Amino acid sequence: MHEKITPIVMPKWGLTMKEGTLSAWHVAEGQTIAPGQEIMDVETDKIANAVEAADGGLLRRRVAQVGQVYPVKSLLGVMAPADVPDAEIDTYVSGFKVPISAEDEEEEAAVYRFVETPSGRIRYAQRSGEGAPVLFIHGFGGDLNNWLFNIDALSGSGPVFALDLPGHGGSTKAIAKLGLDALVATVVEFMNALKLSGAHLVGHSMGGAVAGLVAIQEPKLVRSLTLISPAGLGQEINAKYIDGFVASESRRDLKPVLQYLFANAELVSRAMVEDLLKYKRLDGVQAALRDLAAALFKEGRQERNLAEDLARLKLPIQVIWGAKDAIIPAAHAKALPNARVEIIDAAGHMAQMEAANRVNDLIKAQMAR
Amino acid sequence: MARKISIRQAINEAIDQEMQRDPTVVVMGEDIVGGTGAPGEADAWGGVLGVTKGLYAKHGNRLMDTPLSESAYIGAAIGAATCGLRPIAELMFIDFMGVCLDEIFNQAAKFRYMFGGKAQTPIVIRAMCGAGFRAAAQHSQMLTPVFAHIPGLKVVCPSNAYDAKGLLIQSIRDNDPVIFLEHKNLYGHESEVPEESYAIPFAEANIVREGKHATIVTYGQTVHRSVEAANVLAREGVECDVIDLRTLSPIDMDTVLESVENTGRLVCVDEANPRCSIAADVSAVVAQEAFDALKAPIRMVTAPHTPVPFSPALEDLYVPSVDAITGAVRRIMGGERKAA
Numbered sequence: 001m002h003e004k005i006t007p008i009v010m011p012k013w014g015l016t017m018k019e020g021t022l023s024a025w026h027v028a029e030g031q032t033i034a035p036g037q038e039i040m041d042v043e044t045d046k047i048a049n050a051v052e053a054a055d056g057g058l059l060r061r062r063v064a065q066v067g068q069v070y071p072v073k074s075l076l077g078v079m080a081p082a083d084v085p086d087a088e089i090d091t092y093v094s095g096f097k098v099p100i101s102a103e104d105e106e107e108e109a110a111v112y113r114f115v116e117t118p119s120g121r122i123r124y125a126q127r128s129g130e131g132a133p134v135l136f137i138h139g140f141g142g143d144l145n146n147w148l149f150n151i152d153a154l155s156g157s158g159p160v161f162a163l164d165l166p167g168h169g170g171s172t173k174a175i176a177k178l179g180l181d182a183l184v185a186t187v188v189e190f191m192n193a194l195k196l197s198g199a200h201l202v203g204h205s206m207g208g209a210v211a212g213l214v215a216i217q218e219p220k221l222v223r224s225l226t227l228i229s230p231a232g233l234g235q236e237i238n239a240k241y242i243d244g245f246v247a248s249e250s251r252r253d254l255k256p257v258l259q260y261l262f263a264n265a266e267l268v269s270r271a272m273v274e275d276l277l278k279y280k281r282l283d284g285v286q287a288a289l290r291d292l293a294a295a296l297f298k299e300g301r302q303e304r305n306l307a308e309d310l311a312r313l314k315l316p317i318q319v320i321w322g323a324k325d326a327i328i329p330a331a332h333a334k335a336l337p338n339a340r341v342e343i344i345d346a347a348g349h350m351a352q353m354e355a356a357n358r359v360n361d362l363i364k365a366q367m368a369r
Numbered sequence: 370m371a372r373k374i375s376i377r378q379a380i381n382e383a384i385d386q387e388m389q390r391d392p393t394v395v396v397m398g399e400d401i402v403g404g405t406g407a408p409g410e411a412d413a414w415g416g417v418l419g420v421t422k423g424l425y426a427k428h429g430n431r432l433m434d435t436p437l438s439e440s441a442y443i444g445a446a447i448g449a450a451t452c453g454l455r456p457i458a459e460l461m462f463i464d465f466m467g468v469c470l471d472e473i474f475n476q477a478a479k480f481r482y483m484f485g486g487k488a489q490t491p492i493v494i495r496a497m498c499g500a501g502f503r504a505a506a507q508h509s510q511m512l513t514p515v516f517a518h519i520p521g522l523k524v525v526c527p528s529n530a531y532d533a534k535g536l537l538i539q540s541i542r543d544n545d546p547v548i549f550l551e552h553k554n555l556y557g558h559e560s561e562v563p564e565e566s567y568a569i570p571f572a573e574a575n576i577v578r579e580g581k582h583a584t585i586v587t588y589g590q591t592v593h594r595s596v597e598a599a600n601v602l603a604r605e606g607v608e609c610d611v612i613d614l615r616t617l618s619p620i621d622m623d624t625v626l627e628s629v630e631n632t633g634r635l636v637c638v639d640e641a642n643p644r645c646s647i648a649a650d651v652s653a654v655v656a657q658e659a660f661d662a663l664k665a666p667i668r669m670v671t672a673p674h675t676p677v678p679f680s681p682a683l684e685d686l687y688v689p690s691v692d693a694i695t696g697a698v699r700r701i702m703g704g705e706r707k708a709a
Contacts, residue, residue: 249570
């Protein structure tokens with residue numbers, strides 16, 4: 001009868017997650033769960049998020065208690081049709097073991113990879129899949145872990161790639177004249193090195209401008225664009241954020257700056273601040289950030305506007321913006337009248353984290369078009 | 370960043386990367402290569418606990434074994450620093466500072482000040498500190514307060530491999546004399562460390578764990594005991610901030626004060642002897658600056674005012690234990706201080 005029983009387990013978000021706290025259940029025992037429904041909230045030392053059901057079914061048992069910490073992949077709940085007797089569910093729960101081999105495989109898949117390009121060593125993450133590839137491009141000061149809620153969620157829709165731009169994450173910090181063109185050139189090199197073409201590009205903030213320019217310069221490489229709070233569609237950008245991010249050297253200075261990124265400032269955890277400080281302390285990063293900020297966002301103005309060039313492109317463009325974006329105003333979305341525009345009320349600049357499930361659905365829909 | 374290495378490896382990597390980056394970085398000390406006159410790598414110990422092992426093969430004569438004369442080679446390293454090199458001098462055990470203290474506190478510490486900023490002394494003095502290694506009273510002391518007391522010296526004592534690498538790189542690049550203390554019990558302790566070089570600024574404490582009921586301030590080996598104590602207390606419903614000072618001079622009192630303003634309770638844990646210690650120093654500043662925030666008396670958990678015992682049973686009692694730390698926190702959780 002076990003084949004009729006579907007486990008609900010602790011998700012794994014990003015490379016470093018080992019355990020999470022169940023902070024709320026959104027479904028009661030006896031309720032029917034639809035695939036994609038938000039069933040619980042989970043919190044890690046880095047971030048909190050709602051968990052969507054991967055499968056549907058009748059929730060028979062809430063195994064996990066709110067407020068308790070559970071390792072990744074451990075059993076939190078059980079779904080089964082009404083005709084499965086309670087005794088079988090008891091047996092299933094007591095006999096459940098965290099799948100060790102599956103975890104190893106996942107560790108394998110979650111390992112960072114590196115590729116040499118003419119611009120230098122580029123770090124990326126990859127998930128295998130069938131069909132046209134998806135490539136995630138993060139924003140200024142970010143890295144591929146900005147996509148921790150998206151990479152695995154989209155792996156069913158196609159091969160997924162996320163890279164660290166030069167000057168960011170684990171990629172080379174040594175690029176002379178770091179500006180938008182250098183970033184675009186590196187992404188093109190990266191796509192060529194990994195033989196990615198006809199890809200769905202998903203770019204966030206500065207990465208949105210990079211994705212747009214890749215499509216403008218190398219249209220064959222790109223099948224569609226999803227731009228999340230992209231740069232390049234208007235003039236304003238929050239100088240307090242850009243300059244504050246570049247200048248901050250301590251937790252106390254950086255934390256209030258990071259709070260601009262989210263509609264819900266409480267999402268800025270100690271671990272998030274610490275991870276960013278660890279990145280900023282790496283040799284070469286400060287110089288890279290200063291160069292980029294000076295080239296792209298001097299004194300709160302964006303240097304490049306891509307709206308006209310993007311409007312001429314013959315590929316589907318989707319723009320996603322958090323209504324509460326305090327870095328780049330959501331009104332910039334109007335610069336692309338032919339694009340599909342989604343404004344997400346409860347999100348700030350990091351919609352892919354704050355409204356991950358919604359953003360994942362939108363990317364999947366874009367890929368299906 | 371999934372690579373884990375030990376504090377021993379992190380220190381070795383920091384020295385190696387800085388020697389590659391900056392040709393003025395040199396290393397000197399007793400047995401750091403292989404004993405005076407040793408011919409080469411096969412014989413190279415890399416220091417008594419092997420921290421500098423492998424560096425001689427890579428950097429050759431930029432690592433120098435010295436005679437067993439601390440006052441001679443610490444003095445030579447300080448002189449070299451004033452003349453343009455960036456020496457890393459290994460004092461082996463910090464307990465040996467007595468024979469070379471004049472060079473450190475009355476010379477190196479004062480050059481910048483006395484020469485109106487025209488002289489700088491970019492030297493790092495690395496040394497092992499701390500108890501729990503069965504090394505007896507003359508090789509086990511936690512002498513952080515001695516150096517933190519002296520203006521002109523910077524004092525660092527990391528608790529983990531990430532901090533050890535970043536703080537040592539910062540120490541080497543710093544233009545002032547830095548006393549870099551390595552807890553000999555922690556050399557094997559592993560954590561995630563980036564392969565790239567990075568520097569952690571001084572006076573930036575690390576909040577290891579967050580809680581709202583009490584603040585535990587510490588550094589070095591007792592960071593791990595404090596975290597363990599905080600985990601025990603969390604099961605009793607008491608959540609603690611655990612602050613790893615990382616550098617004792619300069620010291621990040623802002624982070625401590627901010628935390629105490631939130632929690633209202635402070636326990637200072639220090640492996641040093643209690644009189645005039647880091648714990649006493651932090652307690653005094655908090656009492657002066659954040660008295661109104663305190664809900665209970667400050668507690669200090671320190672070694673007793675005795676030399677480090679050689680008896681293993683007594684040495685185990687000497688270093689602040691998890692039980693002593695949980696006990697101190699429980700004691701101040703009990704009574705709310707009555708408003709005057």
